[in-house]
Amino acid sequence: MLDIKKEREKLGLTQQELADHLGITRKTIITYENKGNIPESKTKLISYFFSQYSKSKNEEYSEEIKNFSESNVLFVPLVNHRNQEEFSQKYNNQNFINGLHKEPWIVDNPKDGNYVSFEIFGDSMLSDRAEESLLQNDILLCKEIEEKHWDRLPIKQYDFVLLHKTEGVLCRRIAETILDTQKLILEPLNPLYNETNVELNDVLAIYRIISVKRFRRRL
Incomplete structure (x- = not known):
């Protein structure tokens, strides 16, 4: 299961910054982090973003993200x-x-x-x-x-x-x-x-x- 808070903090992003990158609200990010009930399509999107952002920062990313990084x-x-x-x-x-x-x-x-x-x-x-x-x-x-x-x-x-x-x-x-x-x-x-x-x-x-x-x- 994708741990958004863990991956976000590893990349040094605030909730608002992540929300801005994804085109959603900070409230949505808070809900995802607290309740963990994330639609599959959003999981793919967020995982893809984490993978691309990690590459741009020359950071390694987790196996959970690798599983989704080839999403369309x-x-x-x-x-x-x-x-x-x-x-x-x-x-x-x-x-x-x-x-x-x-x-x-x-x-x-x-x-x-x-x-x-x-x-x-x-x-x-x-x-x-x-x-x-x-x-x-x-x-x-x-x-x-x-x-x-x-x-x-x-x-x-x-x-x-x-x-x-x-x-x-x-x-x-x-x-x-x-x-x-x-x-x-x-x-x-x-x-x-x-x-x-x-x-x-x-x-x-x-x-x-x-x-x-x-x-x-x-x-």
Whole structure:
């Protein structure tokens, strides 16, 4: 069993510093250390972090960490509500992307491609069905769909994040693709919002949503 407190103290990290590195709260770290009831996915993530941090400090790490150090952990650039506008202008600027905070994800069998994390801002994807709602401050793991595949988007399987020339970052369900007129019909989950039609020529990038980190529990 992973002893977080022991490994943290060995590396000279405070609870707050470890929480900041992992993108979680100090309260969560305290709970893990006191109760030891850690979800397997979090154990893998924390173990992976300890292994990488130990290597950077030329420190040895324990057998418990070695058992998890090969986990499929991706550290993915995060576009939050504060930098969405800048991302819209610099989404192809690698220096800008490299400077973004990296959000950690456990991904089984990750494929090659361009992964981006997006923070939900607003309530357009608030649904009566709690399990499908995407609420403010939820964080999405997304993978970009190459433009050559836009004619066969998997609209029945996924929701999407679109980067639009004038509207910026949009999280929507794609209700329909109209290829002869090169349009997408975008559908919010919130009934207070209207469907919208967008020209494909005005879309800079399309990302399918792979996974979600829920900011708060659903009712």
